[in-house]
Amino acid sequence: MQYRLLGLCAAALGAFAPLVAAQECDRASIQAFADDYVAAHETGSLSNLQNISEDFTYVENNKTAEITTSILSKALAIAHRHTIVDTVDCASYSELIVTHDAAGAPAPYVIGTQIRHTPEDLSVYLIDLTVSTTGSWLFNSTRTLEYASKENWSLIDEDKRDTREALRQAADAYLDMWNNKSAIDAVPWGTPCVRLEGSVYTGSGLPTDSCKVGIPTNNNQAPNSHRRYVTDVTYGSISVLCIFEHLANAPDSHEFRMENGKLRYIHTITLANSGFFAAELPQPQPAPPARYRIRGDSSARQG
Numbered sequence: 650m651q652y653r654l655l656g657l658c659a660a661a662l663g664a665f666a667p668l669v670a671a672q673e674c675d676r677a678s679i680q681a682f683a684d685d686y687v688a689a690h691e692t693g694s695l696s697n698l699q700n701i702s703e704d705f706t707y708v709e710n711n712k713t714a715e716i717t718t719s720i721l722s723k724a725l726a727i728a729h730r731h732t733i734v735d736t737v738d739c740a741s742y743s744e745l746i747v748t749h750d751a752a753g754a755p756a757p758y759v760i761g762t763q764i765r766h767t768p769e770d771l772s773v774y775l776i777d778l779t780v781s782t783t784g785s786w787l788f789n790s791t792r793t794l795e796y797a798s799k800e801n802w803s804l805i806d807e808d809k810r811d812t813r814e815a816l817r818q819a820a821d822a823y824l825d826m827w828n829n830k831s832a833i834d835a836v837p838w839g840t841p842c843v844r845l846e847g848s849v850y851t852g853s854g855l856p857t858d859s860c861k862v863g864i865p866t867n868n869n870q871a872p873n874s875h876r877r878y879v880t881d882v883t884y885g886s887i888s889v890l891c892i893f894e895h896l897a898n899a900p901d902s903h904e905f906r907m908e909n910g911k912l913r914y915i916h917t918i919t920l921a922n923s924g925f926f927a928a929e930l931p932q933p934q935p936a937p938p939a940r941y942r943i944r945g946d947s948s949a950r951q952g
């Protein structure tokens with residue numbers, strides 16, 4: 650009898666399935682894994698990373714790699730940590746800023762990590778990092794830390810939250826500017842808005858601060874592709890990992906924070922050709938002369 654009833658119920662529910670929202674992934678579990686992931690960085694040990702899927706993949710700067718010999722084998726002091734959780738796509742994004750290792754020796758890194766969980770059992774099937782260090786685009790993690798720690802990325806009041814769709818639209822319009830001039834007007838620019846681009850800050854704490862500083866003026870460049878998203882409406886935030894095709898296919902991370910429908914903060918991590926991939930580059934390049942969008946044409950510099 651029980652089974653029959655349950656079966657009928659399931660059938661009835663099934664009929665309505667397209668009308669009801671998909672079941673959400675458990676925020677606390679995803680957050681707990683992100684905490685364990687950060688602890689793994691701090692200890693340089695993977696032993697507490699539980700619930701890893703059978704078909705797990707580790708990706709660092711757009712390349713599959715062995716997690717056992719990755720940056721996670723170093724014990725680092727995490728100076729700044731910010732995490733968002735996507736309860737629809739069962740994922741998290743964490744931004745980590747590091748200036749020293751656990752023993753106090755210099756170890757400069759800025760890391761953007763997306764972690765993806767299987768919806769059924771929340772096992773982790775992908776850890777996807779953008780890791781910048783000395784030689785990366787406008788890199789100076791001490792300065793990045795100074796700026797990032799002054800910003801306010803607190804929870805957004807429930808009645809003021811922007812939708813997933815609004816966050817996605819804002820992020821996509823912004824990342825489309827390199828290859829679509831109309832996208833500029835589709836970005837919900839806020840005032841004030843500040844971009845922390847590597848270690849360079851477009852703001853000075855004024856109510857007039859603008860994220861339009863240095864946006865592309867050449868809008869016919871190769872696109873920002875291979876976009877992977879993590880969205881958390883409770884923090885008004887969306888993380889996008891992508892490839893900057895116009896910048897020699899640089900792995901890139903952009904995280905956007907929206908308040909009241911407008912962009913408030915943007916953080917970028919970009920693995921531009923400035924020495925980090927020394928093995929793959931003909932020669933380490935000098936540090937970029939200016940912000941990547943200052944003349945709006947990053948491809949020019951790359952030849």
Ligand SMILES: *[C@@H]1O[C@H](CO)[C@@H](O)[C@H](O)[C@H]1NC(C)=O
Nearest residue numbers: 678681682685699700770771
């Ligand atoms: C691992 O999965 C089990 C069973 O689903 C769950 O009880 C436990 O909380 C999970 N652990 C983590 C760290 O996610």
Ligand SMILES: *[C@@H]1O[C@H](CO)[C@@H](O)[C@H](O)[C@H]1NC(C)=O
Nearest residue numbers: 708711712713874875892898
């Ligand atoms: C690296 O980026 C390209 C897109 O430019 C993508 O096709 C490829 O799958 C990526 N590699 C990994 C490991 O994600």
Ligand SMILES: *[C@@H]1O[C@H](CO)[C@@H](O)[C@H](O)[C@H]1NC(C)=O
Nearest residue numbers: 788789790791792793795848
């Ligand atoms: C990085 O930034 C800090 C703080 O602004 C500064 O003291 C330091 O000289 C910078 N390092 C380099 C290599 O530019």
Ligand SMILES: *[C@@H]1O[C@H](CO)[C@@H](O)[C@H](O)[C@H]1NC(C)=O
Nearest residue numbers: 800801802803804805806908
């Ligand atoms: C951060 O912003 C929220 C509103 O978004 C505000 O309530 C809170 O007081 C702010 N915190 C600080 C330290 O300014």
Ligand SMILES: *[C@@H]1O[C@H](CO)[C@@H](O)[C@H](O)[C@H]1NC(C)=O
Nearest residue numbers: 822825829830831832833835
């Ligand atoms: C360019 O951006 C605008 C505004 O977002 C959009 O409506 C249009 O479809 C885009 N064009 C292309 C070719 O993607």
